[in-house]
Amino acid sequence: MSAKAAVKVSELDGEAPESTDFANYFCTYGYIYHQKDMLEDHKRTGAYYQAVLSNKRQFQGKVVLDVGTGSGILAIFAAKAGARKVYAVEATNMAKNARALVESNNLSHVVEVIQGTIESISLPEKVDIIISEWMGYFLLRESMLDSVLVARDRFLAPGGALYPSHAAIYLAPIRSNLVNQRTSEFQNSMEGWAEFLQEMRHYYQVNLDCLSDPYRSEQKDYYLHTSQWTDTHPQQLLGPATPFIKYDLHTLTLEELKAPLKAEFLLHMTDGGPVDALCGFFDVWFRGSQQAPTDNEVRLTTGPDPTGATHWGQQTFPLHPAIDCAPGDQLRVVLEVSRRADNQRLLHVKAAVSVEGSSIYAEQSKTPRNFHWNIE
Structure with missing residues (x-):
């Protein structure tokens, strides 16, 4: 423009x-x-x-x-x-x-x-x-950080500071009833579709069966492959959250930001599974710049909190079916976060998840399982 x-x-x-x-x-x-x-x-x-x-x-x-x-x-x-x-x-x-x-x-x-x-x-x-x-769900939804980096490159004087100045995104393994809830909603939706087909045939003598497969795919994406806003309680955590990307906003380039985010990391299990979902959230820090550091650093966290969530909440990514694992196991996650082709302000997340450790579950789950979700 x-x-x-x-x-x-x-x-x-x-x-x-x-x-x-x-x-x-x-x-x-x-x-x-x-x-x-x-x-x-x-x-x-x-x-x-x-x-x-x-x-x-x-x-x-x-x-x-x-x-x-x-x-x-x-x-x-x-x-x-x-x-x-x-x-x-x-x-x-x-x-x-x-x-x-x-x-x-x-x-x-x-x-x-x-x-x-x-x-x-x-x-x-x-x-x-x-x-x-500028922060959106899972930090990057909305892509407003683009504009902040443009502003930095156009208007910030040498040595100037960004507030906030640093950010990180986390994932944690959790127990959640979300998968059962969304699966039930998906099944109800398909039952409603079957009734709809019967009504169309009965009242109008029109057969809509040819739309069943695309409708099923559409509903499956919505109910089973879309992350959900949640207010996750810390007691749902099955292990500590892992930061898989950290940003220094003074040095991050627009080209780096727009490229797909790729990361490989481990989630350490302190409790046994099953792991029903992955919980994503972010933190930002106000540290100023190297030339103009803050006197008092402030951290804004959006992680699970017993007092309740921020308006960002957490993004919960359901695992269907759940992944079994034991205390001491680790989940190896190979993650990719990219902008949606149909809307650059929305995100698509892909993950390959496998279990590592000495438990029987690790022996059974050496082959990564692939998941994908949209962040609407």
């Missing part, structure tokens, strides 16, 4: 916003109810608040860019921490609400809200800090 001059919210009253990609991805974020859902996730909002307000020295007198400002809350935090100037960029019409919120908090002299995508706007100066809440 060609670069265009920045369009300020103050210039948009009564006018259409600049021509950008307002596809389905952006539509949801244009509603206050969705912003409310994120704001009232206090683990999320509190982590950003602590990362900024407990590191006022790093923000004092600095120029800050907030990528995907939404309601404007992170821009407001930066201004309260003493930033000299904050550019708050938002692609949707939520920008108008962000401007209203900035004005009502008497911060218009610091925060300038710009409506447009980070790829299309321009700024009059380089920035010292880029702050953004």
Whole structure:
């Protein structure tokens, strides 16, 4: 997309916003109810608040860019921490609400809200800090990190810092009733299809049997090959979570990010199986940059928590059938995470899983079993 001059919210009253990609991805974020859902996730909002307000020295007198400002809350935090100037960029019409919120908090002299995508706007100066809440399910869903890296390459001054600065994705073996639940739902769906075929023949004398195989494939993908948002309790864990990828956002390239993520790692079993599913989640850290480190490092985790999940929850990947293993065994996982061909903001996950160890299960499961899931 060609670069265009920045369009300020103050210039948009009564006018259409600049021509950008307002596809389905952006539509949801244009509603206050969705912003409310994120704001009232206090683990999320509190982590950003602590990362900024407990590191006022790093923000004092600095120029800050907030990528995907939404309601404007992170821009407001930066201004309260003493930033000299904050550019708050938002692609949707939520920008108008962000401007209203900035004005009502008497911060218009610091925060300038710009409506447009980070790829299309321009700024009059380089920035010292880029702050953004870009994370999606399993960290990478939504592909908003792309825009953060574009912003970094276009606007961040040498030695500048990203908030957050580092990230990791984890998988853990768990016990879960999700497989039984989704299998039952799949069977109910197929029983409903059989009844539907009978009704069509009875009422309209039309035979739809030729659609049965594609319908079954469609429903199987949905019920058995799609990960699920879950609030996983730590007691469901059958072993510790393993980080299979770690990112330093200051050095990660857009090309590396867009390439399929491939990893091979072990999951150590502390309890016996069966392993019904794999549980995926992420952490991010606010550490600043090498030249401008934080005084107080803050970690935001989305892992299983007895007090409840963040709004990201965890992604549970059902294993059908479950994998039997004993305490002390290890699951060897060969994983690939790629962007969906039909929608680059969604993900496809493939895994080959085998059991290693001295138990009878390891002897029986030396040959890897292959699984695949969509993250919708």
